[in-house]
Amino acid sequence: MSYHQLPAPDTILLAPSHPISSRWWSKETVAIVTGANKGIGFALVRRLAEVGMTVVLTARDTGRGVEAAELLRREGLLNVHFFQLDVANPNSIKTFAAWFQEAFGVVDILINNAAVSFNEIDENSVEEAETVIRTNFYGPKMLTEALLPLFRRSSTVGRILNISSRLGLLNKLKNPKLKEMLLDEENLSEEQIEGMVNLFLENVKNGTWKSQGWPHVWTDYAVSKLALNAYSRVLARRFRAHGLTVNCFCPGFTQTSMTGGKGNHTADAAAAVGARLVLLPAEELSTGKFYVVGSSNAFYSKL
Secondary structure, three states, X not given: OOXXXXXXXXXXXXXXXXXXXXXXXXXXXEEEEOOOOOHHHHHHHHHHHHOOOEEEEEEOOHHXXXXXXXXXXXOOOOOEEEEEOOOOOHHHXXXXXXXXXXXXXXXXXXXXXXXXXXXXXXXXOOOOHHHHHHHHHHHHXXXXXXXHHHEOOOOOOEEEEEEOOHHHOHHHOOOHXXXXXXXXXXXXXXXXXXHHHHHHHHHHHHOOHHHOOOOOOOHHHHHHHHHHHHHHHHHHHHOOOOOEEEEEEEOOOEEOHHHOOOOOEEHHHHHHHHHHHHOOOHHHOOOOOEEEOOOOOOEEOOO
């Protein structure tokens, strides 16, 4: 499927750049941001804390997470809290969810930001494919499922924002059977998505992944985001009438450790757009969408 000029309402949308029209949140509003000791995640925590809501900063490394939270608290953002979380570890997720329920009871916003890639910009190794898939796809999926019962049911609407990538868009997939399956959004299931991921990992193990129509750039990372995008659509459909929105956001080529500091804009700039998305008033919220940083040259395609 090729890219098209100009956004369509039922596909990918430019992230809004206009100021938020009304403040629906308070200090009682609770947000969770994963992978937040640096980069976009850290900047997102700062943005949300600055507007006055309570934010839980999570990181795999306890020392780095504590340091990040303390830095923000020294800036006067006393509404930032830290708890260790490795999204690739089911036991860590279970521990976090239990702590969070005891400490806060309800969640309003979940930003699944934690992700890994082991490739340099111009590399495409799949040696760490299992770790990439486990962290970037199964991690957000497991954490989301663990927290779903804790989302506040109110007129403000719960918000899940999955930080994703254009590398995981359908136009990057050249396998016609898989593309047909993913395009059937009303019937797409989690089992089918997991089957696709398992097929990719099997192709990696038997050395056939290059000839099976998988994305050609950062293949393991792209497949993990392809699966995350698909899961987001399934989850959005599941909770469409139940006060919970699920969207994806591609921050674009951002200057982070994952890109070796290369990029078109800073993590702060990307986070400003991501924060704006989760702060939209309920009447302006969409669900099941893929947002990109606004640009006159922006493209869109099917998830």
